[in-house]
Amino acid sequence: MTQRPAAFAIPGDITTLTGGYIYERRLLEGLRAHGRDVAHIQLGGSFPVPNARDMAEAAARLTALPPTCPLILDGLVFGSIDTAILARMAAPVVAMLHHPLAHESGLDPALRAHLYRTERDNLTHAAHVLVPSPHTAALLQSDYGVAPARITIAQPGTDRPPRQAVPSDPPLILSVGIQHPRKGHDILLHALAQVTDLDWQAVIIGSRYDAAHAGALDVLHASLGLGDRVRLAGRVSQQVLADHYARASVFALATRYEGYGIVFDEAMAHGLPILSCRTGAVPDTVPAEAGLLVTPEDPAAFAAGLRRMLTQGSERAAMARAAARLGAALPSWDDTARVAGRVLDQLPLRP
DSSP: OOOOOEEEEEESOTTOOSHHHHHHHHHHHHHHHTTOOEEEEEEOTTTTSOOHHHHHHHHHHHHTSOTTSOEEEEHHHHTTSOHHHHHHOOSOEEEEOSSOGGGSTTOOHHHHHHHHHHHHHHHTTOSEEEESSHHHHHHHHHHHOOOGGGEEEOOOOOOOOSSOOOOOSSOEEEEEOOSSGGGOHHHHHHHHTTOTTSOOEEEEEOOOOSHHHHHHHHHHHHHTTOGGGEEEEESOOHHHHHHHHHHOSEEEOOOSOOSSOHHHHHHHHTTOOEEEESOTTHHHHSOGGGEEEEOTTOHHHHHHHHHHHHHOHHHHHHHHHHHHHHHHTSOOHHHHHHHHHHHHHHOOOOO
16 A cells, blocks of 8 residues: 655644653654655644634644545644534545543643643544544543544653663652643652661653743752652653663652653663552553552652652562563563554544
């Protein structure tokens, strides 16, 4: 079958270091590596709360696509763009939904309701939906009425570690995630403050994505007296990130919700036991033998998990071995691109 040309519309800077942007950038690169002609359409960065200018630009660019050019549309745009715009489009639309926008943490109730209605209505105009996890697929079926046949799971790929692990002494607790309320770094800081009698060091890596929340984390870090034992490293290079993965003994993310969580696959690929929360897609992403999952929003439970990880050496080593074995079997980004490519080639084109 001849590979169809396609387009991929993504808001803002595609090099942004969040799981969603990393997924979409690697998917775009993978589709092109397979010899497919895929145009990158960069839309305004205000989605999912678009300003009038970004909405108008999106309308003009997307409705100009011909019916022979399938469009993969990023979920931040798909879930918040005016439904009338999708209805006018000639090109078939593949929605790329990492998780429903209404499931984001900390939303104003009115905005949550608006996003739910918009995404639900927009899904009636999607020719197909790509999701990263069975959890998101199930949500779209149960909460939005999307038929299973219209959903394809394209699990994120995983790169193999570039260097051999050399764990630090004292043990390094590594957390990777943008400084955003959903990632639960505040829960992690409170939990770390409850295990200061043990010997460890901790680093939280991730850009100051939400400026107000990042400032609150700075204040919390100071008020808890964690000092140099815990470092809020912000955004770092890929080389520095790889170095931290190689030196870590435990991966810990006290997330409030994940539609998938690429960092968990990265941690397993590096052979790290994982401590996280029983929420969203995390139970599907982190196998029981590779880590511990505790109740979300519970610093005491997370602290108990940290204590267990740090004091039960044989159990931690068994989890690390399981993580390495499971991480080695994870799909590559080439696999992800093949799944998405099949979806594009099988779409019925509009007349």
